[in-house]
Amino acid sequence: MISRVLATVRGLLAVGLLVGFYVLAACLVLGYLALVVFALHTLTLPTNTFPTNFHLPVLIAGSSIPVLLGVVRGVLATNSPGHLDLDSVLLTRAEAPLLWKTVEELAERADAPMPDEIRLTAEANAAVTEDTRMLGLVVGERRLYLGLPLLTGLPLDELKAILSHELGHFAGRHNRFGAVVYRGALALDTATEEMRSAINTNALARMYSGLIFGVIRIYGWCYVRIAFAVLRRQEIEADRSAAAVAGPRVTGEALRSALVLMAAWTDFRDRFLTPLAAAGAVPDDPFSAFEAMLADPDYRDVLAQHRAAPAESTRAALDTHPSLADRLAYLATLPPRDLPRELRPALNLLGADPTEAAHRLRKAMYPKQRKTMPWRDWVTLAAGSHVERQLAWLRPAVHALRGDDTTELTINAVLELLDARRAGELADQVAEHAGVPTDRGPDLLRASLVSLLGAALVRAGSASWTAPWTGTPKLIVRDPTIELGDLVQRALDNPREVPRLRLHLAALGVDSHKPRPAPAAKTGKTDLRLGIADPEIRADSRRSQKLSLWTACVVAVGVLLALFVFREEYRPPYRPPLNTHNPFDIRTPVYQQPVYPVLPSLRLPTFVMPTIRINPNDLRPVTPRRTAGQP
Numbered sequence: 001m002i003s004r005v006l007a008t009v010r011g012l013l014a015v016g017l018l019v020g021f022y023v024l025a026a027c028l029v030l031g032y033l034a035l036v037v038f039a040l041h042t043l044t045l046p047t048n049t050f051p052t053n054f055h056l057p058v059l060i061a062g063s064s065i066p067v068l069l070g071v072v073r074g075v076l077a078t079n080s081p082g083h084l085d086l087d088s089v090l091l092t093r094a095e096a097p098l099l100w101k102t103v104e105e106l107a108e109r110a111d112a113p114m115p116d117e118i119r120l121t122a123e124a125n126a127a128v129t130e131d132t133r134m135l136g137l138v139v140g141e142r143r144l145y146l147g148l149p150l151l152t153g154l155p156l157d158e159l160k161a162i163l164s165h166e167l168g169h170f171a172g173r174h175n176r177f178g179a180v181v182y183r184g185a186l187a188l189d190t191a192t193e194e195m196r197s198a199i200n201t202n203a204l205a206r207m208y209s210g211l212i213f214g215v216i217r218i219y220g221w222c223y224v225r226i227a228f229a230v231l232r233r234q235e236i237e238a239d240r241s242a243a244a245v246a247g248p249r250v251t252g253e254a255l256r257s258a259l260v261l262m263a264a265w266t267d268f269r270d271r272f273l274t275p276l277a278a279a280g281a282v283p284d285d286p287f288s289a290f291e292a293m294l295a296d297p298d299y300r301d302v303l304a305q306h307r308a309a310p311a312e313s314t315r316a317a318l319d320t321h322p323s324l325a326d327r328l329a330y331l332a333t334l335p336p337r338d339l340p341r342e343l344r345p346a347l348n349l350l351g352a353d354p355t356e357a358a359h360r361l362r363k364a365m366y367p368k369q370r371k372t373m374p375w376r377d378w379v380t381l382a383a384g385s386h387v388e389r390q391l392a393w394l395r396p397a398v399h400a401l402r403g404d405d406t407t408e409l410t411i412n413a414v415l416e417l418l419d420a421r422r423a424g425e426l427a428d429q430v431a432e433h434a435g436v437p438t439d440r441g442p443d444l445l446r447a448s449l450v451s452l453l454g455a456a457l458v459r460a461g462s463a464s465w466t467a468p469w470t471g472t473p474k475l476i477v478r479d480p481t482i483e484l485g486d487l488v489q490r491a492l493d494n495p496r497e498v499p500r501l502r503l504h505l506a507a508l509g510v511d512s513h514k515p516r517p518a519p520a521a522k523t524g525k526t527d528l529r530l531g532i533a534d535p536e537i538r539a540d541s542r543r544s545q546k547l548s549l550w551t552a553c554v555v556a557v558g559v560l561l562a563l564f565v566f567r568e569e570y571r572p573p574y575r576p577p578l579n580t581h582n583p584f585d586i587r588t589p590v591y592q593q594p595v596y597p598v599l600p601s602l603r604l605p606t607f608v609m610p611t612i613r614i615n616p617n618d619l620r621p622v623t624p625r626r627t628a629g630q631p
Helices: 002-043 055-077 097-109 148-153 156-171 174-201 203-208 210-246 248-278 286-295 297-308 324-332 346-350 355-365 375-383 386-402 411-419 423-434 438-460 484-493 495-507 535-565
Strands: 088-091 117-121 126-133 138-147 463-465 475-477
Touching: 002 174, 002 210, 088 355, 097 117, 097 156, 097 210, 097 346, 117 355, 126 156, 138 148, 138 156, 148 156, 148 248, 148 286, 148 346, 148 355, 156 174, 156 210, 156 248, 156 346, 174 210, 210 248, 210 324, 248 286, 248 297, 248 324, 248 375, 286 297, 286 355, 286 375, 375 463, 386 411, 386 423, 386 438, 411 423, 411 438, 411 484, 411 495, 423 438, 438 463, 438 475, 438 484, 438 495, 484 495
Parallel strands: 117 138
Antiparallel strands: 088 117, 126 138, 463 475
């Protein structure tokens, strides 16, 4: 009860974090728009009113464009459809009635709704999806994806356990929450990758947008650790549903077998299917070739060792599934159920002839590859593909000793060097071109010469290569009395044995003078970094980097034009003088008067009057004098 409550709380928190991502993205975009408005407003200010660091908002606004575009792409990625249908084919009821009937029976026993579609995929895995909208509240079509490698390598009862596990997700309504979690994880992952790409290719974005990138990364770290814990709990619930239908023991065996088949299919695809397809060799039925690899006794021993190995108990923090040890430990706690085993191949669910579905799936895997070859011939080609790797060292070594510039290699040229007692020099040259110490030269020379002679015998129809599933294939000569390895070793040790080797080759129909041309040079750049990333994802990343670079260039050019080209010098507004003049008005005029140079002031000389002081005692009274005419 407590675990269910915790799972519900975690689910609601994950949904809240997804909504919070939308809110965070909106806040970042609105904040950026406000910064752009402030930068444009700063550019419109007069020159004498510019702030000291007026260029800072302009640079931040320009450098944040590629980073915020990554956030917008992350938001849009939540609404993009899945890509599971690209490499899958639809199986209708008429094409696989037995498989549909089996799924219906298992869905009824698990109390789960039936899927609307069953699709075959080229992966050693199974999955279920639901088209949900409005954060999982509205459910659309349900699909069951079933890997053809699983059908090829599993017995029927273990496949039923796998199907019951997937139908248990339908019964527990896990896909509704899982779709929300997937959208959130896809949005955060897309935003983080786009922002990282922009920061790695743009110095300005790396300088001024690190805060935005850090906020998104911290938010994504919190989201996946909360949401993925709920997904791991849902896987345990689906295991319980499978154990209720097929039994805990069979369910545990199915989990082990699924992991082993996943590793085997990855090995088959990486070592044989993808490299040969890059060279233009595609089998018409790659799954029959995979079935032949699983049936090989030596490879079966390798798979048995993997199954017997202890289950891994460690898991990464971002794993959506618990570790195999935790799942097996949980199944061991369930009550056992003794059910009869069904060991017939699960491939029988596709009918008497499953090759039609395999051919359709191969066309979905390689839509641009029209020419194919029978898968048995493709296996023979894969068995002989090691020859060129061995001859890549022998060919330049022979040419270096013979002193010729031709790229063709003949058996007669090698035997002539052996007959001339130059086997030691040839071994040193092979070691030098292989980049290994000279003490390994004789072994490499022997292996290269056996590959050269073996390819000639296979071309003459006198020998064949074994299947290359467990390593370097062995050469099987039709004449059991001839041991090619011993003949080559004798010729290397003693030049007198070279004529005997020539006679045996001639008796087997080998023309020692027929040249073996050099492999065609590769045109264009071929990326064979298997398991790193899908080519379409790498192409999208490169396009995103170019878009971010061009965006930064356009913004930088616009800023430079705004600052230095279209910028006008500040001119004070003209104000006409007043019509009336008041000489007593000493206020400063509103217009700016011209400033004249300061001239030296001219001062007139001054005269100081002497001071006259009169003593009043010295004054005599004055009597006015009569004048004529006065009485």
